[in-house]
Amino acid sequence: MKLYENTAAALSRMLTKEEVSAVEVAQSFLERIGDLDPLLKAFVTQTPDIALKMAADVDQRRKQGESLHPLAGVPIAIKDNICTEGIKTTCASRILSNYIPPFDATVVRALKAVGMPLLGKTNMDEFAMGSSTENSAFFTSRNPWDTGRVPGGSSGGSAVAVAAGMAPLALGSDTGGSVRQPASFCGLIGLRPTYGLVSRYGLIAFASSLDQIGPLALTAEDAAMLLGVIAGYDRLDSTSLPEDVPDYHRELETDIRGIRIGLIRENVDQQFDREVNAAVKKMLTVLEQNGAVIGEVSMPLTDYGLSAYYLIAPSEASSNLGRYDGVRYGYQSAGRHLEEMFSNTRGEGFGAEVKRRIMIGTYALSAGYYDAYYLKAMQVRTMIRRDYETAFKSYDLILGATTPTPAFKIGEKTDDPLQMYLSDVCNINDALAGIPSISVPTGLHSSGLPMGMQISAPPSGEKLLLKVAYFLDGQSRAFPQRPQLKTSEGGCN
């Protein structure tokens, strides 16, 4: 078994026992990146020198007898909208294609403090707006299960890196499904934490009230380990939760007896792929057989959620992205006067989807439209939150499919933004409600593609989510965990 084939937990054990060095581990992943990334295109920026230097540092500290964090020496890939001091952070946008932040995001500081070598910055949809990485200004990442298909998005590069063994762990960001949907498409665990659990300081904003950084991992155990590193109060983020964080990893267990679980009717909709729904129901049966109490719940506001989301997120984005004006940093175009310089810079610097959302958001916030759009959407958001509160009176967890279908083909939805938006239909309401939500693999579709199930908990319910995911890992990982790197017919290559 190659080093890069291991889970983070396995690597952690090997490192702790000094069976391998952090440099060896890093080298293994860097070689894998060298072999596969030209095909899969997960990384916008690779940082081999930094990874090796950080790994060597961990090895030296271990040699000196320092007590290290279990993840010390376990490398990681980071989505390219999370600021890394001295390393290009582009948001996969032309407008930031040369931007080098002067500071680390709080999560990056946490990773550095633990000693997790940074392998590189991963590809994404531009400013996290998209579900396939096709909106990246640079290139589209390939799904390792079928390189003619998208890996999902917007954290597609991170998902590809972990699924293909180019990184044992990765950070993504989830605004309306951007961690969970690619996790589902690539056969991974993807966790969106409670809003405020993980600091947003240094996460380049798309929609501030929705953005959350979350882990992408091969197993629930790996996700729990990584969440433990990045979660916790940060005084630099005013929306950070002032709460103590449990030791997610140490508190993992598999006793799921008595947990009340509700199947969300709308998230196993008849319109969804039948195999996707069947896989969810099969998982539910496994849970029931092991002592969980199963029921059904309806979340009728699901459809409104999507509409509300596509007003709130673009509204905030239209404001958040105003700063890219060419005056201080990033791409700058010429102009005969100030307005023209602004206009040319933004016109040339942003891609089509980003511009579409800026326009939608600008419209929704405009005088005379604010009440009908933004305000109405915020009211829907409040109603959705209440819907969840009601559901969580009867159930500890609620679940459904993560996505209506497995990964779609590259180019399949690029001409129809609405179809693209609909691929996040199951993921959006959790984000609007600010509750934690995890996508777990449910096995392979007859097409050979992975499928996923999404489980949601009340605020700060990460521990419970990880417990159920951990239990399912132990029960149902009979399917091949690793992609075979095949290419289907009809996919653009």
Place this chain on the structure above:
Amino acid sequence: MGRYETVIGLEIHVELQTASKLFCGCSARFGSEPNTNCCPVCLGLPGSLPVFNRRAIELAVTAALALNSEVQDKSRFDRKNYFYPDLPKAYQVSQYDQPLAKGGFLEFRDENKSRLVNLERVHLEEEAGKLIHAGESILDAEYSLVDYNRAGIPLLEIVTKPDLRSGSEARLFLENLRLLLLYAGISDCKMEEGSLRCDANISLRLTGSQELGTKAEVKNMNSFKAVEAALNYEAVRQEKILNAGGKVDQETCHWNEETKETIPLRGKEGSSDYRYFPEPDLLPLVIDKSLINKLTALLPESPLQRYQRLQEQYGLAESEVQLFIENRELGDYFESAAKKYSNYHNLANWVQGDLLFQLRECGCRLDQLLPDHLVEILDLLDSGEINRPVAKELLAESLRAGSSPRDLVAKKNLGRIADRDQLLPLVNQVIAENPEAVENFMLGKDKAIAFLVGKVMALSGGRADPGELNQLFRELLKKKNGCEANGTS
């Protein structure tokens, strides 16, 4: 009363006197090298987030309390979106429909009458950076430089109701507002440094009417004087339009300090839509009662309260009180000295007269002379131990040396000379040296005595007792006159 009544409302921005900025730890100091007091937060770098400066919130609440404005339990921050190079995030974090405080008023004296101007609201927001245009003005600049030192400094916005009726009243209001904010330690209120700025809305209506006319917004008034002049100019301009049967356009004008006229800024701001929405990076601002109680208890005396107290407590003249209100430091000085000196009128005279004069003369600061030392000088003078000219000299000397006047009197031998044996040689010398004046006195010109006394005063360094001298001269010269009369007969 004229045909039209002028209606003015003001929008005042004051930079709060905090050590650091509103949302980050950067220094809020004025006058640093450009772009040195900056960090990712106030530069709005991607990924940065704002965090409240508690001190700024306390100062803003204190200001609201001093302005009798009702501090809201819960207020909210909003984003005001627009593009401009001095605005690093392309939005200003401000407060829109849920301001920090609502209502309020400022009461002040206008020529013996009390005047009350109502306020609409008081809210907190962040300052933008500063553009420096390479050229005469914004219109003909070839390029502009931007300094973000100012970006993110806490800014208080105070909006009045349309309660003001003339440019001079607006000026008076501003002068009193400035004093109030200075007293409460809110801001240094320096218009020339931009820490206090004022925009005005002005319209005319038929006298007696309750409806508001179409308003113009006047900006770029950089002094209280400019506010008065600009509003007076604008009132006349609008009156001319209305008298000619025309209509006033709703527009924004710039006051031109050179030409002394208001110039419309065409097409720039007429239709701006700031797309306000709640700032998602900040939680609502909750001000609890205990903070309000604490800050209320800490509120210093207001200028108006002080005015009334100084009049009652010391029986001072209006002009003196006014001086001590406007020059708070001087008023404090007076009050400190008045604890040990009960002739308040005399004390006030010295403080606003000789003391101010000497401060100007030597370029000294007020804190270089202890109030106790001034009292010592006045006591020495009152008891006749020194003369008035010596007192003035002593004042200057104590100010420069910082030492006790009584010690200086002893050391420099400045005490009054009333002893005849000491005075006689000087008197004789003056008589010998000034035969003409002596002659004049002999001829009955009584004024000549004053000249002779003055000569001795000069010789004695101001120390001689003028009363004693007067008597001595009269006695000596009368005697002399007698002798000469005898000799010639």
